[in-house]
Amino acid sequence: MEGFLASVGLKLVDKLLGWLIDPIRDAFVRMRTRNLIRASSGRKVSLLVARIDGDNDAGSLRETVRETIRRELGNAVEITLWPEVLSIGDGHEYDAERGAYAKAQKWLAEKHCDLLVWGRVKGANVLSLRFTVAEIGSHDAQTFVLTETFDLPTDFIARLGTALAARLLLGAAPAIELSGRYLVPIMRMAAERLEPIVTHLSPAFDHDTRGSLLHGYALVRSTIGEQAGSNSDLEQAVNAYRDALREMTRERAPLQWATTQDNLGGALTTLGERESGTARLEQAAEAFRDALQERTRERVPLDWATTQNNLGNALKALGERESGTARLEQAVEAYRDALQEWTRERVPVRWATIENNLGNALGILGERESGTVRLEQAVEAFREALQERTRERVPLDWAGTENNLGNALMRLGERESGTARLEQAVQAYREALQEWTRERVPLLWATTQNNLGIALERLGERESGTVRLEQAVEAFREALQERTRERVPLQWATTQNNRGNALTTLGERESGTARLEQAVEAYRDALSIFEPADASHYTEVTRRNLNRAEALLAERRVM
DSSP states (O other), X not given: OXXXXXXXXXXXXXXXXXXXXXXXXXXXXXXXXXXXXXXXXXXXXXEEEEEOBTOOTXXXXXHHXXXXXXXXXXXXXXXXXXXXXXXXXXXXXXXXXXXXXXXXHHHHHHHXXXXXXXXXXXXXXXXXXXXXXXXXTTBOOOEEEEOSOOOIIIIIHHHHHHHHHHHHHHHHHHHHHTTTSOOXXXXXXXXXXXXXXXXXXXXXXXXXXXXXXXXXHHHHHHHHHHHHTOXXXXXXXXXXXXXXXXXXXXXXXHHHHHHXXXXXXXXXXXXXXXXXXXXXXXXXXXXXHHHTTTSOTTTXXXXXXXXXXXXXXXXXXXXXXXXXXHHHHHHHHHHHHHTTTSOTTTOXXXXXXXXXXXXXXXXXXXXXXXXXXXXXXXHHHHHHHXXXXXTTTOHHHHXXXXXXXXXXXXXXXXXXXXSHHHHHHHHHHHHHTTTSOTTTOHHHXXXXXXXXXXXXXXXXHTXXXXXXXXHXXXXXXXXXXXXXXXXXXXXXXXXXXXXXXXXHHHHHHSSSSHHHHHHHHHHHHHXXXXXXXXXXXXXXXXXXXXXXXXXXXXXXXXX
């Protein structure tokens, strides 16, 4: 009897030890297995596929899921198999859902993946699958559910595409929310990872999914193009927006269609500003007007204001290339319309954006008028904008407004006998160059160098020495390192004309002919762009400058 009791006691001890040790051992095995799984490389969109609850030991159903993804998406994505099951536990439904979501996010973060595929077997040939999108920063993600029997290639891939589009929109969010900050490294990585997916969109994706993927990709490329001065990225953005419009039609999704039209207009405006013609800018204005057919003030007042602002930008750029003022007046009207909804109290940073843009349009109008009223209004608008566009909050936008303030101050300074306004302009440009650096935003840096050169040249004209003029020539040479003829022909020509002005003034104060000869060459270079582009205003100004330089050179050679 004692032996029997001892035997029973030992078995009970074994069971107790098993209950205690087995979970620890299993947890250790899981941890070791998890550690052996390599994290995503980050070069492609990455999917983490968990074990399916109720699958056989060999994981046949999960293997089928993996093969379906591989067959439909090819090498556009990375697939990592996860050794554990994710399930929704017992208890209150909300708490159970949140618990599963939190665990999914932990796994995704651990292996740097974008999307978790998980679920359970509901019965013969019936799966319930879920897709949980990885969070980015403070953004909560989503979980998409497939709960019924489905055809693996079609329904599964269609819903997977929806989840991928959601992840893409999260990835593109910084392009919208952090505008005014330098985003090129983040956006380049996102573009490279997403390009294989949007280049060969699965036919199983529905129209909304295809449109969302293309629109998000275009937004990423557009941000790169704007900040890095890359026209090729902007061209890709324009093509992707147009492809998206074929998926998200006005009849099917009117507001999404309008948003895409608005973003297309933005990319076209930036391209148009860098080219000598006006075709892109005309297309941009048309895109914005199309968007306003659905983005009405009554339906979506803030979005309506956004598009009014963007229309103003396109009209302003067109107005700069015309001798009249009609387009510029229309731009001012569009900006003032936008300010009715984009108020400082409601959207302070956006309000500041429109004040900045309004200041630009008023400044150009002021250049073409004899008085100073418009220029004073421009200075006031820029100073208003700087109350919300601070260096700490939006450094690139702050620099942009400092540059624009410099422009208005310089124009005012040109009409006054003193140098105070011109000195203030030089200071504003140098402030802007602290954030608009060549490494971060090469074309914007070049723009400010060009403007700084003009202000220094104006100061040099009013001083007896040549120091300011030498500094002006150097600023123009700096600008031409990025303002190349191939990349931005119209801006290159403008800087050549400005450089010619500084060289002409220097040539007048020196005894030789070298400076004047350089000036003539610079003006001729500028005209080689202005004349074929039919830029009448710029052609007239540059031709007048060239005639003066040639006359001075002829006199000097006679002497």
